[in-house]
Amino acid sequence: MDISWVNVVLDWMAVVFILVVGFSFLLIIVYYFIDRFQTEHAIRHNYPVIARFRYLFEYLGTFLRQYMFAADQDERPFNRAQRSWVYRAGKNLSTTEAFGSTRNIHAPGKILFTSCPFPLLEKDSVSSPPLVIGPNCKTPFKATSIFNISGMSYGALSKPAVLALSKGAKKAGCWMNTGEGGISPYHLEGGADLIAQIGTAKYGYRDKNGDLSNEKLREAAALDQVKMFEIKLSQGAKPGKGGMLPAAKITKEISEIRGIPMGESSLSPNRHADIGCNDDLLDMIVRIREVTGKPVGFKFVMGSPDWLESLCKRIHEVGLESAPDFITIDGAEGGTGSAPVALMDDVGISLNESLPYVIDILTKYGLRDQVRVIASGKLTNPTMVAWALAVGTDFITSARGFMFSLGCIQSMHCHKDTCPTGIATHNERLQSGLSPKKKSQRVMNYHRNLIHEVELIAHSCGVTEPRGLTRQHVRIVQNSSRSRPFSEIFPDETPIAFQGIPVETTEPNVSESK
Numbered sequence: 001m002d003i004s005w006v007n008v009v010l011d012w013m014a015v016v017f018i019l020v021v022g023f024s025f026l027l028i029i030v031y032y033f034i035d036r037f038q039t040e041h042a043i044r045h046n047y048p049v050i051a052r053f054r055y056l057f058e059y060l061g062t063f064l065r066q067y068m069f070a071a072d073q074d075e076r077p078f079n080r081a082q083r084s085w086v087y088r089a090g091k092n093l094s095t096t097e098a099f100g101s102t103r104n105i106h107a108p109g110k111i112l113f114t115s116c117p118f119p120l121l122e123k124d125s126v127s128s129p130p131l132v133i134g135p136n137c138k139t140p141f142k143a144t145s146i147f148n149i150s151g152m153s154y155g156a157l158s159k160p161a162v163l164a165l166s167k168g169a170k171k172a173g174c175w176m177n178t179g180e181g182g183i184s185p186y187h188l189e190g191g192a193d194l195i196a197q198i199g200t201a202k203y204g205y206r207d208k209n210g211d212l213s214n215e216k217l218r219e220a221a222a223l224d225q226v227k228m229f230e231i232k233l234s235q236g237a238k239p240g241k242g243g244m245l246p247a248a249k250i251t252k253e254i255s256e257i258r259g260i261p262m263g264e265s266s267l268s269p270n271r272h273a274d275i276g277c278n279d280d281l282l283d284m285i286v287r288i289r290e291v292t293g294k295p296v297g298f299k300f301v302m303g304s305p306d307w308l309e310s311l312c313k314r315i316h317e318v319g320l321e322s323a324p325d326f327i328t329i330d331g332a333e334g335g336t337g338s339a340p341v342a343l344m345d346d347v348g349i350s351l352n353e354s355l356p357y358v359i360d361i362l363t364k365y366g367l368r369d370q371v372r373v374i375a376s377g378k379l380t381n382p383t384m385v386a387w388a389l390a391v392g393t394d395f396i397t398s399a400r401g402f403m404f405s406l407g408c409i410q411s412m413h414c415h416k417d418t419c420p421t422g423i424a425t426h427n428e429r430l431q432s433g434l435s436p437k438k439k440s441q442r443v444m445n446y447h448r449n450l451i452h453e454v455e456l457i458a459h460s461c462g463v464t465e466p467r468g469l470t471r472q473h474v475r476i477v478q479n480s481s482r483s484r485p486f487s488e489i490f491p492d493e494t495p496i497a498f499q500g501i502p503v504e505t506t507e508p509n510v511s512e513s514k
């Protein structure tokens with residue numbers, strides 16, 4: 001047998017090897033001189049060539065930590081245990097584990113629920129009943145699910161991601177907030193209930209001058225799928241920050257959906273130009289409600305409880321009909337497609353504090369029955385959802401929980417257009433692996449399994465459904481490792497007499513057990 005071709009291949013491999021080694025050696029020498037004679041980076045000057053690996057390892061560190069070195073409870077914003085729970089729930093895999101808790105149940109801040117000696121029998125449990133938002137509006141909204149999808153715009157999210165969420169929300173029976181980018185065809189295609197968010201640039205609802213257009217509001221309200229309007233004052237991850245949509249990202253489709261011209265960058269102001277005080281806000285709520293006939297509320301992150309007090313006082317002065325139909329409170333721990341680190345890390349207070357304040361202030365001013373509360377901010381797992389319901393919220397929304405259900409791996413690239421899972425990118429190659437049909441099923445599974453486990457917590461505490469949980473059912477571990485009832489830390493508020501007149505309260509129609 002003629003094997004001369006083997007010798008030829010080996011000769012060529014030897015030549016290639018010598019070339020590669022020679023070229024690498026040459027490159028090292030070139031880099032050595034570049035590094036040695038530059039003064040931009042001291043470390044590269046002092047340790048030529050070798051110092052370059054630092055950048056590579058720094059970049060790879062994000063990925064290596066996640067897969068190899070970080071412990072289950074280590075990472076932020078979400079640790080592996082939290083993410084895995086959502087992945088498993090989304091895939092309908094078992095979320096049970098064996099042997100015992102791997103969490104430190106003595107750690108200060110740990111939430112514990114007060115189990116009941118005689119838990120509720122499964123047969124006595126009920127589903128959380130629907131709750132009406134804006135009962136006095138022309139078209140009130142009967143919201144069926146306690147757990148819903150938080151605002152994320154088409155633009156921050158890709159087309160297949162929005163499609164998967166809207167189809168999944170329809171299957172799950174929950175609502176989806178459009179985010180501040182307006183209503184896209186993909187929000188509508190899934191058929192789910194939508195909350196139309198009005199951001200500071202009024203994308204989707206603006207006239208040629210960028211002002212809020214009654215005509216556009218009417219057009220949106222005419223869609224049966226649009227159930228409520230939410231004025232976005234601020235968002236947990238970036239209070240007081242607008243945004244800039246670069247001209248390059250303004251496609252014909254985006255320009256039509258958002259109502260902005262092509263060819264020039266679009267600026268979202270850091271506040272609604274026409275909402276600069278409490279009266280402006282209340283006027284805007286009344287205007288949108290009158291024009292659309294649908295419930296209107298606002299979303300904000302709390303800086304201090306004083307502002308909400310001042311707003312409630314003003315509502316009483318102006319008239320109760322000026323009150324919002326709902327308030328969405330977003331915690332400082334909330335997520336974003338893009339925001340400066342200083343705002344994400346250091347501005348606004350967390351939901352742990354702000355949610356009880358919102359509930360208590362509304363109760364104090366006798367507005368709790370009229371104004372529904374929606375809470376968001378890392379409420380992605382059963383424990384935190386049950387906690388928020390026990391504190392008193394009516395509804396919960398989650399953004400990143402639902403992103404995980406779509407397959408988000410927390411690569412933190414939402415702002416770079418390089419999201420490897422195709423969720424937060426417009427790169428069609430990266431989007432091609434995200435199947436709206438398959439992922440919508442995961443969205444539905446995640447929603448169903450989460451509600452199921454929140455119900456388990458409720459039943460263990462002896463109540464028939466999740467909204468039956470109260471602050472008495474929650475204990476928080478203190479520095480001493482002993483736990484304290486949440487009802488002692490934030491005692492239930494009682495309505496005050498307002499201007500000498502006792503505030504009238506009616507029995508909440510939240511559920512029979514609350």
Ligand SMILES: Cc1cc2nc3c(=O)[nH]c(=O)nc-3n(C[C@H](O)[C@H](O)[C@H](O)COP(=O)(O)O)c2cc1C
Binds near residue numbers: 153156180299334337
């Ligand atoms: C990719 C992304 C885009 C978002 N876009 C919006 C938005 O358009 N409007 C808004 O009010 N909040 C937006 N948010 C914030 C979420 O709606 C939510 O308030 C926050 O992330 C807290 O929920 P989570 O902890 O479950 O993510 C966005 C969040 C993410 C991660």
